[in-house]
Amino acid sequence: MASKTININLKIWRQKNANSKGSMETYKLDNVSTDSSFLEMLDQLNEQLVNEHKEPVAFDHDCREGICGMCSLYINGEAHGPDRGVTTCQLHMRKFKDGETIYVEPWRAKAFPVIKDLVVDRSAFDRIQQAGGFVSVNTSGRTIDANTIPVGKAEADKAFEAATCIGCGACVATCKNASAMLFVSAKVSQLALLPQGQVEAKQRVLNMVKQMDEEGFGNCTNTGACEVECPKGISLENIARMNREYLKAIVAAD
Amino acid sequence: MSKSGIFTSSLAKKYWMALTGLFLITFLIGHLLGNLQLITKTGEEGRRAFNEYAYFMGHNIFIKILAYATYISILAHACLGLYLAVKNKQARPQKYAHNRPGANSGTASRYMAILGTAILIFICTHMANFWYKQKVAETVPLHYVEVKKVQQGQDPMTGQQITQEYTEIQALTTMGVYFPIGYINPQTHEKEIQIKPEGTKFKDPQSGLVAAEGYKDLHTVVMNFFGQSQQGQPTNQLAVWAVIGYVISMFVLMFHLWHGFVSAFQSLGLNHRKYNKLISVVGKAFAVVVPLLFAIIPVIIYLNR
Ligand code: HEM
Numbered sequence: 001m002a003s004k005t006i007n008i009n010l011k012i013w014r015q016k017n018a019n020s021k022g023s024m025e026t027y028k029l030d031n032v033s034t035d036s037s038f039l040e041m042l043d044q045l046n047e048q049l050v051n052e053h054k055e056p057v058a059f060d061h062d063c064r065e066g067i068c069g070m071c072s073l074y075i076n077g078e079a080h081g082p083d084r085g086v087t088t089c090q091l092h093m094r095k096f097k098d099g100e101t102i103y104v105e106p107w108r109a110k111a112f113p114v115i116k117d118l119v120v121d122r123s124a125f126d127r128i129q130q131a132g133g134f135v136s137v138n139t140s141g142r143t144i145d146a147n148t149i150p151v152g153k154a155e156a157d158k159a160f161e162a163a164t165c166i167g168c169g170a171c172v173a174t175c176k177n178a179s180a181m182l183f184v185s186a187k188v189s190q191l192a193l194l195p196q197g198q199v200e201a202k203q204r205v206l207n208m209v210k211q212m213d214e215e216g217f218g219n220c221t222n223t224g225a226c227e228v229e230c231p232k233g234i235s236l237e238n239i240a241r242m243n244r245e246y247l248k249a250i251v252a253a254d
Numbered sequence: 255m256s257k258s259g260i261f262t263s264s265l266a267k268k269y270w271m272a273l274t275g276l277f278l279i280t281f282l283i284g285h286l287l288g289n290l291q292l293i294t295k296t297g298e299e300g301r302r303a304f305n306e307y308a309y310f311m312g313h314n315i316f317i318k319i320l321a322y323a324t325y326i327s328i329l330a331h332a333c334l335g336l337y338l339a340v341k342n343k344q345a346r347p348q349k350y351a352h353n354r355p356g357a358n359s360g361t362a363s364r365y366m367a368i369l370g371t372a373i374l375i376f377i378c379t380h381m382a383n384f385w386y387k388q389k390v391a392e393t394v395p396l397h398y399v400e401v402k403k404v405q406q407g408q409d410p411m412t413g414q415q416i417t418q419e420y421t422e423i424q425a426l427t428t429m430g431v432y433f434p435i436g437y438i439n440p441q442t443h444e445k446e447i448q449i450k451p452e453g454t455k456f457k458d459p460q461s462g463l464v465a466a467e468g469y470k471d472l473h474t475v476v477m478n479f480f481g482q483s484q485q486g487q488p489t490n491q492l493a494v495w496a497v498i499g500y501v502i503s504m505f506v507l508m509f510h511l512w513h514g515f516v517s518a519f520q521s522l523g524l525n526h527r528k529y530n531k532l533i534s535v536v537g538k539a540f541a542v543v544v545p546l547l548f549a550i551i552p553v554i555i556y557l558n559r
């Protein structure tokens with residue numbers, strides 16, 4: 001198939017640093033291959049900017065194959081753009097029309113402050129993980145092999161589905177309340193479903209929710225936007241599971 | 255170690271939103287069944303049934319406990335809901351320049367606080383119009399009926415047998431019997447009330463003891479409010495607006511419940527592939543049917559004026 005090229009207009013959020021006031025700037029970019037990914041298009045824009053001796057646009061990226069969760073971007077009013085089940089690095093320019101104006105903004109949330117241009121600080125997620133998103137295994141050399149503990153297929157599958165969360169933050173970005181419930185519930189669920197995780201389940205959910213609240217994320221109102229925009233299709237069932245886990249924990253924690 | 259309180263954490267607030275919301279949903283069922291008597295029963299029988307029902311709702315101890323639970327639920331639900339809405343706004347200080355929320359979420363789910371505020375305004379006017387009159391106001395007319403009577407007697411002058419027709423005014427009492435309290439003067443056609451009520455109580459003129467208690471005529475208050483003339487009380491000149499306002503409020507409630515019913519189950523962690531379909535179907539049906547049934551009542555009253 002012969003590849004097509006399109007010309008596009010871009011409206012991109014530019015912000016010098018965390019403390020400066022940013023604004024939407026307009027750019028014109030010609031000859032964008034429809035086979036290129038959204039990030040490759042931004043590379044092309046940056047090349048053009050560098051040639052014009054202008055500051056390139058800062059944006060996050062790493063693996064560029066949808067597994068690391070580093071890329072972000074609120075594209076044309078949707079997290080990771082108009083496509084479903086993909087990250088921005090997996091989004092293709094063939095999803096856009098010739099002559100289209102494309103809005104590109106950083107994730108917007110009090111808990112995700114902008115560092116520069118389209119790059120936001122997502123360390124709030126790390127701190128939530130550090131508050132309890134792990135299993136405290138004995139690492140003194142006497143650890144037992146995980147496979148010696150039997151796990152039912154259905155539970156294992158659900159745990160695995162939850163564990164596919166890449167921590168990109170699209171759920172927060174798209175949520176009208178900037179709530180982190182889908183992310184936190186995925187991280188709670190992947191462990192709560194497994195025998196290894198159940199030992200610390202109660203304290204884990206209490207600590208992670210506490211950290212989530214302290215980071216300044218909003219409260220879930222079950223609009224379901226996160227599930228739709230999540231590149232990994234993390235289900236709202238995980239939020240319900242976390243609500244159950246938390247209820248159990250506040251009723252029964254010692 | 256940290257133990258988040260059952261009031262302070264974000265999740266716990268959601269449990270309270272869901273629990274109070276579900277309680278208010280059950281309240282709606284009871285309230286609807288009561289209101290439907292306004293159109294299912296007619297005439298003096300309907301009026302009596304409704305006023306007796308309204309009295310019962312204010313005097314039965316179990317209903318009273320439920321009523322206080324309802325007041326607390328509305329207050330808690332509204333205060334917490336608005337508090338959460340403010341917090342949620344603050345969680346995104348910088349808005350998106352271009353946002354397409356409709357691409358991934360239902361409209362009702364994004365306007366719960368605005369819908370709720372509209373419901374709160376409705377509840378306030380509703381309580382001022384009916385609740386206040388039933389529970390607090392002293393000036394509400396009581397349930398009276400006019401009964402044609404025939405009196406037989408002897409003319410003191412001529413000694414002839416005469417029959418005289420007159421209209422007696424009787425009050426319906428909580429003992430279930432009609433209690434004569436006056437008559438209509440056949441010359442002037444004025445009401446002559448001989449036993450005046452104090453509040454809802456009728457006192458024996460001789461002993462000064464309470465002889466009977468009457469019912470407030472809430473049925474007439476409602477009928478007049480929505481444009482039907484009844485019991486010679488002035489009807490509401492703005493009845494058509496009252497009906498329109500009521501119907502709009504019920505549509506607002508419909509949208510609130512369209513999202514709210516199902517949402518409450520999710521908040522409480524009740525999300526299971528086996529039952530989601532059922533919860534959703536029942537929730538959406540409830541959200542449509544209950545407000546619609548509420549809304550047709552004032553419409554029917556108005557059309558029968
Ligand atoms: C008869 C009246 C009402 C009923 C039956 C009702 C029912 C519900 C239900 C079932 C929910 C879902 C709870 C959840 O998602 O867990 C809800 C949510 C909500 N209600 Fe109401 N409600 C009523 C009145 C009000 C009023 C007066 C307000 C006040 C302003 C209000 C504000 C809200 C808000 C803001 C939410 C969303 C809360 C959230 O998801 O965090 N509601 N309502």
Ligand code: SF4
Pocket residue numbers: 164165166167168169170171172182183186226229230231232233234
């Ligand atoms: S739940 Fe989905 S949207 Fe949220 S961080 Fe994980 S992968 Fe990203």
Ligand code: FES
Pocket residue numbers: 060061062063064065066067068069070071087088089090
């Ligand atoms: S760059 Fe790794 S997921 Fe997009």
